[in-house]
Amino acid sequence: xxxxxxxxxxxxxAEEQVGRExxxxxxxxxxxxxxxxxxxxxxxxxCLEVLLSNPPFRKARPEITRRPGDVLELRYLEVNDAPAxxxxxxxxx
Amino acid sequence: xxxxxxxxxxxxxxxxxxxxxxxxxxxxxAGVSAFNLVSSPGSGKTALLERTLxxxxxxxxxxxxxxxxxTHNDADRLARHTTRLVQAVVTNGACHLDARQIAAALEAIDxxxxxxxxxxxxxxxxxxxxxxxxxxxxxxxxxxxxxEDKPLKYPKMFRQARYAVLNKIDLxxxxxxxxxxxxxxxxxINPNLTFFLTSALTGEGLEAWFQFLRERAGRGATx
Numbered sequence: 001x002x003x004x005x006x007x008x009x010x011x012x013x014a015e016e017q018v019g020r021e022x023x024x025x026x027x028x029x030x031x032x033x034x035x036x037x038x039x040x041x042x043x044x045x046x047c048l049e050v051l052l053s054n055p056p057f058r059k060a061r062p063e064i065t066r067r068p069g070d071v072l073e074l075r076y077l078e079v080n081d082a083p084a085x086x087x088x089x090x091x092x093x
Numbered sequence: 094x095x096x097x098x099x100x101x102x103x104x105x106x107x108x109x110x111x112x113x114x115x116x117x118x119x120x121x122x123a124g125v126s127a128f129n130l131v132s133s134p135g136s137g138k139t140a141l142l143e144r145t146l147x148x149x150x151x152x153x154x155x156x157x158x159x160x161x162x163x164t165h166n167d168a169d170r171l172a173r174h175t176t177r178l179v180q181a182v183v184t185n186g187a188c189h190l191d192a193r194q195i196a197a198a199l200e201a202i203d204x205x206x207x208x209x210x211x212x213x214x215x216x217x218x219x220x221x222x223x224x225x226x227x228x229x230x231x232x233x234x235x236x237x238x239x240x241e242d243k244p245l246k247y248p249k250m251f252r253q254a255r256y257a258v259l260n261k262i263d264l265x266x267x268x269x270x271x272x273x274x275x276x277x278x279x280x281x282i283n284p285n286l287t288f289f290l291t292s293a294l295t296g297e298g299l300e301a302w303f304q305f306l307r308e309r310a311g312r313g314a315t316x
Contacts, residue, residue, distance in 0.1 A: 002188050002220035009105055017101055027096060031105075038223045038249050070249075072105045072223075081095035 003040055006072070007047035013074050015056065026052075026060040028078035033064055034071040041066065109224060112192035116199065116227025123204035126309045127212065129228035131250060133243075134216030136236045137260040139167045140293035141302075142211055146174035148303055153310045154206055158182060158198045159213040160190040167213060178202070189220040192227055208310035218247040229309070230255035237261050237270040244279035251282040256289070258302070263292040 014029055029052065033039050041064055048062035065075070104110070120127050130138045139159075146155060158180040159167040168181035180198040182190060195212060202210070212228060214221045222231075233254035235243045238261055244251040251257070257279055259272060272290060279286050289305070291298040 002223075005187060005189075006105060009108070013101075013103055013105065013108075017099070021099065023099060030098075030101075036249060038219055074101045074103050074105060076101055077099045078096055079099060081097065 002038075003043040004047045006039065007044060007051050010048065010074055011051050011057070014077055017077060018056070018079075023077065023079045024082075025080045026057055026077050027080045028061050028063050028076075029057075029074070030063045030076040030078065031065065032067045032071050032073045032075050034067050034069040036068075036070040037072045038070075039072065106223065106225070109192045112196050113225040113227040116192055116196050119199060119204065120210065120227065120229070123207065124311050125204050125207050125210055126311065127210040127226075127228045128256075128309075129212045129214055129221070129226050129231045130234055131214045131218065131221045131231055131254065132216060132234035133218045133239060136216070136234045136239065137293045138213050138216070138234050139170055141234065141258065141260060141291065142171055142213060143174050144293050144296065144299055145211075145303070145306065146171060148299070149306060150175050153208045153306070156180070156202045156207045156210045157213065158190075158195060158202075158210065160184060160194070160215045162186060162188070162215060171213075184215060188215055188217050189224050190214050190226060191224050195226045209306060218243070218250045222247075222250040222253045232256040232258060234258040234260055235275075237264050237268055237272070237275075241270055241275040242278060244275070244282050248282045251279050251286065254283065254286065256287045256305075258289045258291055260291050260293055262290050262297060263295045 010029065014026060018026060033041055045062050045064055052060040052062060132138050142157060149155060156177055157171050160182045161167055162184055165181045168179040171179045178201060180201055182194045182198060190212065212226055231254040233250055259275060276288055289298060289302045291302055
């Protein structure tokens, strides 16, 4: 449940970023997660996979990097400016 | 292929921490101290608060916000010991309280007529460690029935806490628990942890706890 609430907050932050900067399709969500952040990484990844497979994300993939300390940060979004022309089906990658 | 990376670098807890800072500022402005009681389920947080309200309720203006996954049971128990409104937050499955819930709960509390706020968090030694509620300090409660190694098993919570209450000491004759070892384990994680050894059932050790609260009441939250 903790990981799901964290995952929901990450999706909210990503959505806010997409709206603010009028970004195209998100294909990856990059996170730094500290070893002491109190997060079970596999559980967080699973929760994100579930949430990111739904609109507005269309199967963006979570990319989690472990770090020392208690960092918990949304580090980057990877977006695709031309998903159709690139032949990148939703969820590809 | 036109994939590009957008640098974000935002802390996931940033929004909660912003709300917590707002809570802290409100408490500070009103000169109210706030303590976030955290523990595993069944350590005796509610019993400790019942005793505290019964003993200090006339002397200090104490407000309580309880957090539970389901039921108002704790709030109902505490309401019997105070004439003040006990704010109950039912999280409906969430394993911790967050600053948004505390900010909302404070709306119903007359902070100008309050010395002390207790937040009784959801029983859980993991998740509540990650959520700043705007409190003055976290107080971790654990009981002699839980095992001496709780601090080693849940180091983040013991690192985050400024005070620890070792409760149910009336049961020490019946359980294989060495308080010295438990305190040593806790101080290995957090050397600055201040301990209170209590029995909320018999009242043993509570006078030191009450005196601490008298001294802290009305001092106001400090970051």
